[in-house]
Amino acid sequence: MGMTITEKIFANKLGRDVKPGEFVEVDVDIALANDITAPLGIKEFRRVYNGKVFDNNKIVLVPDHFTPNKDIKSAEQVKYVREFALEKNIKYFFDGGEVGVEHALLPEKGIVLPGDVVIGADSHTCTYGALGAFSTGVGSTDFAACMIYGKAWFKVPETIKFYYFGELKPWVDGKDLILYTIGKIGVDGALYKAMEFTGPIIKKLPMHARFTMCNMAIEAGGKSGIIEPDEITIEYVKERAQREYKIFKSDNNAEYFNEIKIDVSEVDPQVAFPHLPENSKSVYEAKGIKIDQVFIGSCTNGRYEDLEIAAKVLKGERVAKNVRMIILPATPEIYKMALKNGLIEIFLEAGAIVGPPSCGPCLGGHLGILAEGERAISTSNRNFVGRMGHPKSEVYLSNPAVAAASGVAGEIVHPEEII
Amino acid sequence: MIYKGKAWKFGDDIDTDAIIPARYLNTSDPAELAKHCMEDADPEFVKKMSKGDIIVAGENFGSGSSREHAPISIKACGISCVIAKSFARIFFRNCFNIGLPILEAPEAVDEIEEGDELEINFQTGEIKNLTKNKIFKAQPIPDFMQELVKKGGLLNYVVERVAG
Secondary structure, three states: OEOOHHHHHHHHHHOOOOOOOOEEEEEOOEEEEEOOOHHHHHHHHHHHOOOOOOOOOOEEEEOOOOOOOOOHHHHHHHHHHHHHHHHOOOOEEOOHHHOOOHHHHHHHOOOOOOOOEEEEEOHHHHHHHHHOOEEEEOOHHHHHHHHHHOEEEEEOOOEEEEEEEOOOOOOOOHHHHHHHHHHHHOOOOOOOOEEEEEOHHHHHOOHHHHHHHHHHHHHHOOOEEEOOOOHHHHHHHOOOOOOOOOOOOOOOOEOOOEEEEEEHHHOOOEEEOOOOOOOEEEHHHHOOOEOOEEEEOHHHHOOHHHHHHHHHHHOOOOOOOOOEEEEOOOOHHHHHHHHHOOHHHHHHHOOOEEOOOOOHHHHOOOOOOEOOOOEEEEOOOOOOOOOOEOOOOEEEEOOHHHHHHHHHHOEOOOHHHOO | OEEEEEEEEOOOOOEHHHHOOHHHOOOOOHHHHHOOOOOOOOOOHHHHOOOOOEEEEOOOEOEOOOOOHHHHHHHHOOOOEEEEOOEOHHHHHHHHHHOOOEEEOHHHHHHOOOOOEEEEEOOOOEEEEOOOOEEEEOOOOOHHHHHHHHHOOHHHHHHHHHHO
């Protein structure tokens, strides 16, 4: 019997074949934490061990959640991380103007690569599956353990194959495909499973959309999302890679837990209603829902192409009165490119607020919190109760084009109504 | 270990933002996190519960963020054990890593009502509903994870490995 790409990545690390359900301990290529999860991990590391880290070139610390620091407590947290990073000579510690949203930053810098095993003390670590890596979210204690011995334990997951075919409608992007998929299988539809995205639509999908899809595997309960590397992946990786990498592909006779076929011809731009990502519907069904705030950014949709799409909608338009539109480019590089190519000017002319790279409002951290009864449309990944602020506020999830168009209209609309 | 306490029931898909909202994540102090445990699922929870009580929930408990602050807040506020129909995977992992006992027991969850007195044997997975006089068996815990529990958590296991 053949193996899936996920099984092959584990097999490569162990030097033998693996089967789903096995418990394995494997070497980790990159271990990541942020300003919320790293302090707990570092505290535990110092409590039980406090020697040298297993490899100071394989640990990544990105204080991106509450930075630029929103209050004294969060500044203390980052200070604690900074002191550790300097003491242990951590190569990939990003500070101040180097900070970007971690899951946009690491691929952009070529730190995570095809064939890697990556753990991150952040649930959206599954994003890097878009590069053909096995990548998954863990907790702070797993991160601490990995800093000590360079390994992590896993139950080799079964894989669900998602096969996308048909023809994409205008304004449909990776976000819509993944929201539609989560709507189909539910927020625990892929619990403990690897989600492998395949088919003719995926083969043509640009990297930014692949990142968006793998990013939200966790919202279906998935352990990881993954896409086989191809020319598009290699084109993205080749200029950025900081080291050697390995390409794995699923065997034709690999065994899958399940296969789900999705005809994209029937997929409109999606909007996920409160308070679960699985509540996704066609944007036409959301038409007319009034909004107070728009957020364009996050590890899901804060990449350059996302901003480009938003700019296409916003060019020459004006954000509706009494609506706040907040745009956070996900990394400094993206910000610079958006500035150079005139996107930032379009945003400012439209009356949007352009802020620093940060997770910011996505998790109700800062830079745009919702008041009681307020409603936002957001390009981020979660619309849980209280996610972006007051427990009685509401979040609708969408792609950047729908979010931008809705900001102009003051209510949720299909982008075709604006352009 | 035997845990005895009153059941507090919650529904499906209780996410980690509901267990400990991000507005409290500017600290990792367990005592501070405990004050806000389950706040966005039930704002009165911390006031109502007593030490040793047990959370009983539906499917996919602990979904969403990887924040270990969620199981820490549950443990620190005095909850002795969580029973659910199923757990989200990062939360499941985190509980073993920090030593919060959890059990998967779909039938038990259906039969337990809020306020029932429960007695749980974590080793055997036996759940006694003392109020209703019924006994249930939880899903067995995989050997590898039992090993972690025996060692007193992941870090003890790893430190022992490194020293050995």
